[in-house]
Amino acid sequence: MKNNNQLISKSTIRFIDHSNDKLIFNVPNNALASFAIDDAIATTVGEKVAPVTVRIWVHDQTIVLGIPDSRLPYLERGLQYINDKGYHAVIRNSGGLAVLLDKNVLNMSLILPGDHHLSIHDGYHLMYYFIQELFKEDTNEIKAYEIKGSYCPGDYDLSINGTKFAGISQRRVRQGIAVQIYIDIAGSSFARASIVKDFYRISKQDEVTKHHYPEINPSVMGSINELFHKNYTVEQITSRIEQLFIDKGNELAPNRLLQHEQEIFNKRLEQMWKRNEKIAAFNP
Template sequence: MNDVDSSAVNSTPIVMRGRVGTTAQQDIDETLRLLREMQVSPRPVATLRAYAPLPTVAFSRRESLLPGFAEAEICARNHGYAPVIRLAGGRAVAYDTACVVIDLLTPASARLEHTRAFEVAAACFRDTLRDLGVDARVGAVPGEYCAGDHSVNARGTVKLVGIAQRVVRGARLVTASIVLDQAEPLREVVNDVYAIMGLDWDPATFGSVAAEGVPGSVAALTDALVQGLATVHTDWALPLD
């Protein structure tokens, strides 16, 4: 396993913005490429990607084995959302240009704390959203889609941010999707896809930053979220003693 260069880990991450291609799969492939490059780099440097995704339903690899997956893929396409297999764990999630996907890739070793990365990322998004005026909290709300202990919600009622991880030899991916603008089209496709796969959820738990009364463009809100995560990522990116 590559040793982690702590001076590289502590440096300001490289920030990459925007999509790299014309399909949802190409964006997944770009993050995978960056993850593989980090695995073999002699001096890995943290990299942060932020982009407004094309309409996508990102399924987990586990879900691709479920009965009804092929039908769920067709359902997603019928809504105008491209089905892809996500790199991290969790359940199916839908996002589109009303959202931002943030991928933070950091050097990793076997000594790094998995839970700590979730905690730091969730706290960062919570605090950034609070600074924007949202009553943001960490934790799953009952009935949320892709439920997780480190989701970020508003008012303890609606989910705003989903966070997932993937750790491979020498590298870690922490990925988050945040609904910034209108959530209704996303709510509809998740509802239909989950119904096909027999997954329970409450559509009322699907929220957005805009619905919480936060002004500002998708670009401005993305800037705030990126700046926050770029600042705090070293809180987990160092080996434990």
């Protein structure tokens, strides 16, 4: 494969900021729509009718559940707890486990064609490299390894001195690859993790399950503001992401979605609705 710097430099990149948009294709811009639009974009990027695309998205008061979470033995009780907290629950169309989002958590999708021959490992490492570049003015201590006690733990948890502030996932659709990351920018990551901890406690109780669910320790999670002793906002980091792509020699294309993407989006959104039928009644 090409090195990481080559993969994010000297190309045309479509930059889409959905962080403040109320609608996507006249549909409410919630996490259901976000996962559907990433699938649509990954399809068109894979078909090479759209350029490499970076999409920024933010969803307040949302818990994103992985497919294994939908099999928790007392899921309904956990969802009621989430509802009582004022959170909206979504089951995403991929693996992984629960992640808590709010207005201080920035999500970025880097959507690439599959012809770079990126392995799953390569996709994760590309995003890891990008985040190291993004925050190199603040630190050179960002590491990637599983943080025990964090929510949605994995080999590409991003942390500083053992405190996790971001997690990376991947979604592969036909010939397109969406490498997705959430970054805790501000607010209390301890409070976010405490909610997820209680969600698992209530949803699993003392049942023995085939799938291993994390025993969450909120103290191993933090925001970049807590770790860097800064006061960054989501908007500031979004601008920094955009500038980094420019600094790498990229030309940023207009923020424009394609008609073909709307057609794919409609189908993918319907699939997401079907996946989420069982939990729809628990959302506020």
